[in-house]
Amino acid sequence: MQWIWYNGELVPAEQARLSVLDGAVLHGAALFETLRCYRGFPFRLEQHLQRMRRWLAALRLFASARQQVDLRTPFIEQAVASLIRANDLQSADARLRLTVTAGSEWSQPACFLTATVLSPQQIARWREGAGVLLRPDPRAGTGERPKWSSYAAHLEAQYEAQALGREEVIWFNAQGNITEGATSTVFAWDGRHLVTPPLHEGILAGITRETVIQLCAQEGIPCIEAPLSVGELLSAEAVFLTSSVREIVPVTQLEDRPLKPHPLVQQLQTAYRQLVEKERAHDTSAGL
Missing domain, CATH: 3.30.470.10 (Aminotransferase class 4, branched-chain amino acid transferase, N-terminal domain)
Incomplete structure (x- = not known):
């Protein structure tokens, strides 16, 4: 039950x-x-x-x-x-x-x-990576978004991705800039900076997104919040998605372009899991 x-x-x-x-x-x-x-x-x-x-x-x-x-x-x-x-x-x-x-x-x-x-199988799949599609953002407007339960557009995008053998859709707006994934936020490594779209592009202020930005400062990884065009995303050396349940998910296929595992993404995956264990140990020691 x-x-x-x-x-x-x-x-x-x-x-x-x-x-x-x-x-x-x-x-x-x-x-x-x-x-x-x-x-x-x-x-x-x-x-x-x-x-x-x-x-x-x-x-x-x-x-x-x-x-x-x-x-x-x-x-x-x-x-x-x-x-x-x-x-x-x-x-x-x-x-x-x-x-x-x-x-x-x-x-x-x-x-x-x-x-x-x-399940352990789900968790392992997320850590290994995901294939994604690029689609126009069906939602209008700019500015930070609340986490509404009216998720029909997000679910429809996920169903399309799954029907085409992918795991996620990344949206772009009318200006040609990346907003976010249907159920995730987006980071891209251009060889010099880790870039994530700013909140004014009309995205969720993701908890995991903010945690990754903090981890970048800790790990000495230059990370900026800046507009990210579709072209810049497609030419990035590495792309990953973040969500509270899936943590950090490497993008292994971006449209038709395969992406190889990148050490920076692996470094952040390790740092994220270490942070979870550190906070969990502190929580246990506090008797919560």
Whole structure:
């Protein structure tokens, strides 16, 4: 039986109920955060909560949720721990998803957590790499984006990639600049700098993206946030994707161009995993 944490209680997944009058159902009005749990340790949980709290405060649509949903860190930490225990995932890596719905004038907002196991085979595939396609960004606008639950465009892009034997789609905007992956952020090594698109290109302020930027400073790797054209991406020496669940994924095929493993990407993969283990050890020693 799979358990979820729903509005403060553990319930069997098949018994959880969301009103058809909730704004999440009617209009896709929900925010979510996805993160990875390493053998019971939710990596960068606080950063994910800060991002969600920031968007809840900024969006008028979530006025009711701001008043009714408890996103204090200790409360959510306890929720995560109880959910992991209920699903017997203490010794496994898992995908955690926290969702807050807007509710509506007819329905109260909801807050729920899900946890699903990540198989060793999945994890190994991500570390080995992914093939990607380039497509126009179907979303309009610029500026940093919230993590809406209305992910239809992202899922459609993923289905197209999978149908063509690839794992991800990288989007570019009307100016010919890279924005992000359908479910990831993008980095490219041009031989001198590691480049990632700036937030004003209309991308998610990714938690893993920010972690990689910090790791670059630690590792002495020059990293800049700057517009990245399609041509620059196609000529890059190395390209990789980042996401909270998949960590750092090397791009092994960019459109029809194969890319060889690059030591810089491997260096960052190692540094990222070392950071996870360091924070996990600190968390354990703190008795959390």
